[in-house]
Amino acid sequence: MGLATLDFPQYHGGVAVASYEAPRVIELDFEVFGDTTAQTLTLLEDLFAVFQPQVTVEQPLVFTLPGQPERQVDCRPRLGDAPLVTPAIHRHGVASFQLVASDPAIYSSAERQAVVTPTVASGGLTYDVIYPKVYGAAGVGGTVNVPNAGQWETWPRFVITGPTSGTFTDPTIEYLTGGQALRFNAFGGIAISAGQELLIDSSPRHRSVTLDGASRIGRLSEDSEWFAFQPGINEVRLRGFGTFDGVSMTITARDAWI
Incomplete structure (x- = not known):
């Protein structure tokens, strides 16, 4: 039994095979300022409610870059860092989220x-x-x-x-x-x-x-x-x-x- 010649390169280099783009990963960092520490915590809780990790459901994330029309990426929240709240005198909070898009393409919002x-x-x-x-x-x-x-x-x-x-x-x-x-x-x-x-x-x-x-x-x-x-x-x-x-x-x- 012979081996198929298609299993081996026929010339210098490698064999051309399908190559796919990896999922797109998006990092979002937020700074939150409230009138009181309690209000800052409430705002952070609202953010975490919006960016609850999802297993399969992806939604459009719409954004605008300078000089460009609206574009979007279909993605889902994957990870969320624990909220960091600075001392009450500053009434300042920080939160970070990671989103993943199984489809790495960026699309126009307008169809x-x-x-x-x-x-x-x-x-x-x-x-x-x-x-x-x-x-x-x-x-x-x-x-x-x-x-x-x-x-x-x-x-x-x-x-x-x-x-x-x-x-x-x-x-x-x-x-x-x-x-x-x-x-x-x-x-x-x-x-x-x-x-x-x-x-x-x-x-x-x-x-x-x-x-x-x-x-x-x-x-x-x-x-x-x-x-x-x-x-x-x-x-x-x-x-x-x-x-x-x-x-x-x-x-x-x-x-x-x-």
Whole structure:
């Protein structure tokens, strides 16, 4: 039995493997001043109530740097130092907290939104050769550009709204910039009726596909590939079958930095 050559470097250096960023750790230091020592202690207790350690629940920490719009990090308190209160004459307290963000990216607080309608097939072209030969139908419309003004990838959310009547079936979201697609045509596919919305969250940390609250992630085809928006312009197209009138897809994403 031989060893696979892929297990060894084929040239100088190492083997290129996936490399992931570590969680982001944030340190917060507070100074508290009260009119009395008792008030200072109360203010410190309020701070510790806000920054109680959390095991899994992460919340957005919103901040602003000089000359920049609001940004945020999704994080949770991990550790808290014991409060230090200086002598009563100073009425001064100090507290420190450590927060951890499982997702190290920094996001814009403001979300970008874009709306696109499905690509509608046109009639195609017919050429008279030895026999009438019809070439495949081209698509009309159905694409939209979504910018990511940051310098790190960001995971979008999609909401596909059903038609005014009838059903829109087997939707496909094509990421033309990267060549990936999400095709919902497995195990009977998906049919979106009037008044229904298909909600798709692509984030690896809380990925989901729901229709009227019921999971439909199992309808994703095997050749589908989840994608993140890269820095710059991201072109997306919506395809499907059935009724197109009234169908739209809303794309929501934030700019991202690392």
